[in-house]
Amino acid sequence: xxxxxxxxxxxxxxxxxxxxxxxxxxxxxxxxxxxxxxxxxxxxxxxxxxxxxxxxxxxxxxxxxxxxxxxxxxxxxxxxxxxxxxxxxxxxxxxxxxxxxxxxxxxxxxxxxxxxxxxxxxxxxxxxxxxxxxxxxxxxxxxxxxxxxxxxxxxxxxxxxxxxxxxxxxxxxxxxxxxxxxxxxxxxxxxxxxxxxxxxxxxxxxxxxxxxxxxxxxxxxxxxxxxxxxxxxxxxxxxxxxxxxxxxxxxxxxxxxxxxxxxxxxxxxxxxxxxxxxxxxxxxxxxxxxxxxxxxxxxxxxxxxxxxxxxxxxxxxxxxxxxxxxxxxxxxxxxxxxxxxxxxxxxxxxxxxxxxxxxxxxxxxxxxxxxxxxxxxxxxxxxxxxxxxxxxxx
Amino acid sequence: xxxxxxxxxxxxxxxxxxxxxxxxxxxxxxxxxxxxxxxxxxxxxxxxxxxxxxxxxxxxxxxxxxxxxxxxxxxxxxxxxxxxxxxxxxxxxxxxxxxxxxxxxxxxxxxxxxxxxxxxxxxxxxxxxxxxxxxxxxxxxxxxxxxxxxxxxxxxxxxxxxxxxxxxxxxxxxxxxxxxxxxxxxxxxxxxxxxxxxxxxxxxxxxxxxxxxxxxxxxxxxxxxxxxxxxxxxxxxxxxxxxxxxxxxxxxxxxxxxxxxxxxxxxxxxxxxxxxxxxxxxxxxxxxxxxxxxxxxxxxxxxxxxxxxxxxxxxxxxxxxxxxxxxxxxxxxxxxxxxxxxxxxxxxxxxxxxxxxxxxxxxxxxxxxxxxxxxxxxxxxxxxxxxxxxxxxx
Numbered sequence: 001x002x003x004x005x006x007x008x009x010x011x012x013x014x015x016x017x018x019x020x021x022x023x024x025x026x027x028x029x030x031x032x033x034x035x036x037x038x039x040x041x042x043x044x045x046x047x048x049x050x051x052x053x054x055x056x057x058x059x060x061x062x063x064x065x066x067x068x069x070x071x072x073x074x075x076x077x078x079x080x081x082x083x084x085x086x087x088x089x090x091x092x093x094x095x096x097x098x099x100x101x102x103x104x105x106x107x108x109x110x111x112x113x114x115x116x117x118x119x120x121x122x123x124x125x126x127x128x129x130x131x132x133x134x135x136x137x138x139x140x141x142x143x144x145x146x147x148x149x150x151x152x153x154x155x156x157x158x159x160x161x162x163x164x165x166x167x168x169x170x171x172x173x174x175x176x177x178x179x180x181x182x183x184x185x186x187x188x189x190x191x192x193x194x195x196x197x198x199x200x201x202x203x204x205x206x207x208x209x210x211x212x213x214x215x216x217x218x219x220x221x222x223x224x225x226x227x228x229x230x231x232x233x234x235x236x237x238x239x240x241x242x243x244x245x246x247x248x249x250x251x252x253x254x255x256x257x258x259x260x261x262x263x264x265x266x267x268x269x270x271x272x273x274x275x276x277x278x279x280x281x282x283x284x285x286x287x288x289x290x291x292x293x294x295x296x297x298x299x300x301x302x303x304x305x306x307x308x309x310x311x312x313x314x315x316x317x318x319x320x321x322x323x324x325x326x327x328x329x330x331x332x333x334x335x336x337x338x339x340x341x342x343x344x345x346x347x348x349x350x351x352x353x354x355x356x357x358x359x360x361x362x363x364x365x366x367x368x369x370x371x372x373x374x375x376x377x378x379x380x381x382x383x384x385x386x387x388x389x390x391x392x393x394x
Numbered sequence: 395x396x397x398x399x400x401x402x403x404x405x406x407x408x409x410x411x412x413x414x415x416x417x418x419x420x421x422x423x424x425x426x427x428x429x430x431x432x433x434x435x436x437x438x439x440x441x442x443x444x445x446x447x448x449x450x451x452x453x454x455x456x457x458x459x460x461x462x463x464x465x466x467x468x469x470x471x472x473x474x475x476x477x478x479x480x481x482x483x484x485x486x487x488x489x490x491x492x493x494x495x496x497x498x499x500x501x502x503x504x505x506x507x508x509x510x511x512x513x514x515x516x517x518x519x520x521x522x523x524x525x526x527x528x529x530x531x532x533x534x535x536x537x538x539x540x541x542x543x544x545x546x547x548x549x550x551x552x553x554x555x556x557x558x559x560x561x562x563x564x565x566x567x568x569x570x571x572x573x574x575x576x577x578x579x580x581x582x583x584x585x586x587x588x589x590x591x592x593x594x595x596x597x598x599x600x601x602x603x604x605x606x607x608x609x610x611x612x613x614x615x616x617x618x619x620x621x622x623x624x625x626x627x628x629x630x631x632x633x634x635x636x637x638x639x640x641x642x643x644x645x646x647x648x649x650x651x652x653x654x655x656x657x658x659x660x661x662x663x664x665x666x667x668x669x670x671x672x673x674x675x676x677x678x679x680x681x682x683x684x685x686x687x688x689x690x691x692x693x694x695x696x697x698x699x700x701x702x703x704x705x706x707x708x709x710x711x712x713x714x715x716x717x718x719x720x721x722x723x724x725x726x727x728x729x730x731x732x733x734x735x736x737x738x739x740x741x742x743x744x745x746x747x748x749x750x751x752x753x754x755x756x757x758x759x760x761x762x763x764x765x766x767x768x769x770x771x772x773x774x775x776x777x778x779x780x781x782x783x784x785x786x787x788x
Binding site: 241 | 398628
């Protein structure tokens with residue numbers, strides 16, 4: 001065992017212990033596990049204990065973790081539900097992406113000055129907006145399950161809209177990253193992005209047929225999740241290397257391709273074991289490791305407060321507003337808006353992407369983390385209230 | 395996504411696809427999956443298709459894979475069974491380690507000349523012997539299960555002896571590696587090795603109490619396998635860094651510490667998902683990647699043939715012989731000898747270790763692979779024959 005491998009194993013030992021311990025602690029405080037894992041990363045990283053330094057090795061493991069998370073997210077797409085509530089959900093998702101995107105962009109500009117089209121500052125504001133686009137519906141789903149309302153129309157609409165807004169959010173991110181390249185020709189970026197989706201659809205059609213055959217002939221065998229993971233890796237690489245599209249888009253596409261398999265749950269379960277045992281903690285900790293607390297100042301903190309408020313309000317206004325226009329009752333519209341306002345992994349992944357393109361300072365991760373924590377605490381409380389008798393007068 | 399991460403993801407995609415496809419192909423040919431995975435590595439590596447090059451990144455992932463495999467091996471120790479058949483099994487294991495160790499050492503010397511105590515050649519021959527020590531009992535266990543004989547006395551003895559010979563084999567390896575250091579003081583090496591086992595026992599005692607508490611209070615929760623993996627990483631690092639003991643020894647010790655937990659099977663299942671999805675294929679493929687076929691010559695091939703024969707014969711003679719002396723019937727003694735002659739992962743891990751200490755040429759991996767394939771094919775055939783009526787006359 002050479003020195004480097006030894007360090008990797010040492011780092012992994014520290015990361016898994018701290019991430020799990022703080023994840024559990026977070027759960028005790030009714031905050032999502034990931035928030036605890038990020039804080040664990042902050043603690044063991046250069047900001048505090050200096051036990052672990054972020055290395056290329058850990059970054060690559062974190063990237064594998066992100067690919068697994070996005071693959072899982074794609075896999076959990078429920079096509080049948082999507083078809084049923086498709087149109088309404090799509091409209092809600094589209095508005096629910098647009099409003100926060102614009103609101104976030106304007107918020108950044110309000111704080112750091114308006115910038116000309118195409119300048120770095122302009123892209124920074126767009127990226128800030130794009131972080132706000134994707135809903136993470138797991139907290140909402142859990143709350144609705146607890147209330148026994150997961151099958152009603154409002155819940156189905158929320159679940160579908162949350163999936164569609166992932167897709168739209170990722171497309172927006174893909175486009176912004178494509179345009180960001182100073183030599184990018186807008187049409188060419190659009191064309192390559194479209195081409196990738198055409199390519200993924202084509203490959204997806206063929207691959208799905210093959211998987212379906214194996215799924216039927218050898219259900220619940222290891223080959224299915226393994227080949228699924230290989231597909232996620234393959235599409236991630238191809239997206240980035242040949243189409244200039246974000247690798248996570250490829251991983252998400254791989255998940256969507258396989259989401260209608262009978263064994264899609266089986267694949268998800270196996271992926272999740274890999275995620276929670278090792279790659280997930282490394283990813284969330286690495287966010288903490290990259291966050292430099294020394295750059296935190298009152299300006300950043302003030303921005304964070306506004307970021308959290310704007311982030312939540314934009315979803316309630318966007319999704320709730322359009323729901324009301326589409327003839328949902330006021331109370332149901334509010335439920336939809338509140339249900340859509342939770343953020344989670346995807347927001348972090350987008351923020352991570354911004355950091356890697358040097359379009360965000362590590363300090364701003366704080367805003368994203370605060371938004372995740374705040375929305376995860378407030379959503380269940382508000383939802384529970386909206387489902388009580390008292391709220392009937394709304 | 396920077397270039398390197400992209401390459402890692404591309405490599406992982408190729409490795410998972412080829413490893414699984416060839417693993418399945420191997421199974422169709424009644425050969426263990428791992429043989430197929432190694433051949434997949436050979437095929438995609440520099441020897442043939444040149445699709446993947448062995449990188450530091452892959453080496454570190456392979457190392458994580460080995461730690462997981464050894465942790466799993468330790469976890470599968472059945473303490474109750476060990477206590478029941480302990481004494482007889484220990485004697486069988488000890489002789490079953492000694493005979494192949496000596497036979498392998500002599501074989502190497504016969505081919506490459508006798509070497510003075512402490513010379514490099516001397517260590518190469520000792521290492522060659524140590525590769526032959528550890529039985530991999532999974533094929534035998536599967537065969538005995540198929541025959542419905544897994545619970546009989548012979549089977550229990552074989553299973554226990556196989557576990558004990560892993561422990562003895564790893565101790566032998568640890569000592570040889572320790573002594574190999576030109577400046578090693580034999581007594582100090584022995585002392586450090588002993589100290590590590592004392593340390594592991596002490597830590598193990600405490601850690602086991604803590605795990606038992608959690609196991610009872612929160613059975614089947616994710617924290618148990620995660621913290622188990624952290625323990626494996628931790629002991630691996632500590633073994634190597636502070637005691638100069640092989641990291642795999644630490645991982646194995648971590649498994650033994652936790653093997654009596656109620657949830658030890660649960661931990662093993664979760665570890666196995668991580669192993670078979672990604673780290674296992676990377677490990678077995680990396681063996682193929684490191685094997686340089688261009689150095690294969692008739693001498694190596696001739697050596698391989700003898701290596702396979704000596705490897706199998708030494709276990710039959712050693713284990714079977716001592717069983718006969720301990721009053722087992724001739725037929726049962728033969729069953730024990732044959733049951734103990736299969737080799738697998740552990741032999742590969744030891745061989746890998748030899749390669750990393752430059753005490754083996756990549757070409758000799760061929761011998762190890764051939765031994766694994768040959769013993770895995772011959773053992774079930776011979777065992778089935780020994781359990782038939784016809785063999786009663788033996």
